[in-house]
Amino acid sequence: MQMSKTKQNLERSKSVEKSAAILKGAMQEFLKHGYAGTSMDQIAKVAGVSKATVYSHFGDKESLFNALMQDLVKDKFQTVLSLDRPQSLEQEPQKVLSAMATKMIETAQNDRAFCDFMRIVIGESGRFPELAKAYVNNMAKPAIEVLTHYFQSHPQLKLADPEATVRVMMGSLIYFIILQEMMHAKDILPLESDRLIKTLIDLITKP
Amino acid sequence: MQMSKTKQNLERSKSVEKSAAILKGAMQEFLKHGYAGTSMDQIAKVAGVSKATVYSHFGDKESLFNALMQDLVKDKFQTVLSLDRPQSLEQEPQKVLSAMATKMIETAQNDRAFCDFMRIVIGESGRFPELAKAYVNNMAKPAIEVLTHYFQSHPQLKLADPEATVRVMMGSLIYFIILQEMMHAKDILPLESDRLIKTLIDLITKP
DNA sequence: CTTGTCAAACTAATCGGTTTAGTTTAAATA
């Protein structure tokens, strides 16, 4: 039918601002109400955009959700990377590991969206296995690998199984966050993060 | 208020069988599709019951969800308790703790509904804080307390902070289950549960 | 006659998704 374009109008590429507004609105709603609990009308409204525009940018609800979560995984990945790349690798492991753990918990405590994000990833991991795998590949795996490499390059820690030890450390911290921050257990099972971190580091760098 | 019954019609008191069928159907659907993703029509259908009956037994959707999840928490609590009450308390801690950890992971691996249950509790913990608190009070807290008591009554372990050590142990195991079983990380980040358990127990009962 | 149940119809709202009819934008052309 129409061959009339073909000039160079790749420019007006569907107005990046609208796309960004839609993604921002979708993030707000999906994080708050979950996938099934969020409607396209809501998203269009909070994005300040017509529903038709939402559909012209992202074909359907599932595509929008996937696109958003992929973005979000990459975004939060930056956080995790900066947490796990210890700035001062040369200090004693006790200090380095302790600082990493502290920063990780502090991040979770201050970044509300991070907890909401984790909740969605876990909660929708059954219906969106690709989302779960994106989390594993882009967040859990790099974090585990960086930490494993750190453990392996510090033989003075005398760790029999650095890979498994990483899992112990990550698990302790993440379950603490899940329990205290996500499951509202702060009042029911109070525990200072410092005590957990000290105990954990002491176990790993056993005196 | 009304004392009119008091005969012995505790029998046909809304037909326990129907109630059970509804709860069973609701469990199936809620665990599979989440709260917002499940409709009352679906529940009535899979329960083999009319929708009106569902509403006459449980006032509305939210009440049904809460009633079901309370039941489920109590049910799964039995599992957790039996996991944490070591049958043979008198063996060496290495054996006792190792057996507990193994049984916990095996349960999660074999009981599909257990993973679905955990997913829902975490996923809906933002919108249903009461559900999260029920989980904490009826499952996490007892498990942590039993294990804490076990640690405290075994001073030969020389644990500086038994409470925090429990968190390390529980966190390691539960994050392993979340990653491998719920987030489909088995293929991406393979790790034998035996290695994790051995490493964890070695750290706690440091030789 | 009360109680529990049923299927079915019903409400009013919302869902995901499409379509329409008309407007804004910015670049290309003349």
Add this chain to the structure above:
DNA sequence: TATTTAAACTAAACCGATTAGTTTGACAAG
């Protein structure tokens, strides 16, 4: 500079299906 063109956009109506929740009227049984 004025005009044309095509894409992106808008609000609004529309679609059929589905939602949570109610009501009705009939039937069975203690």
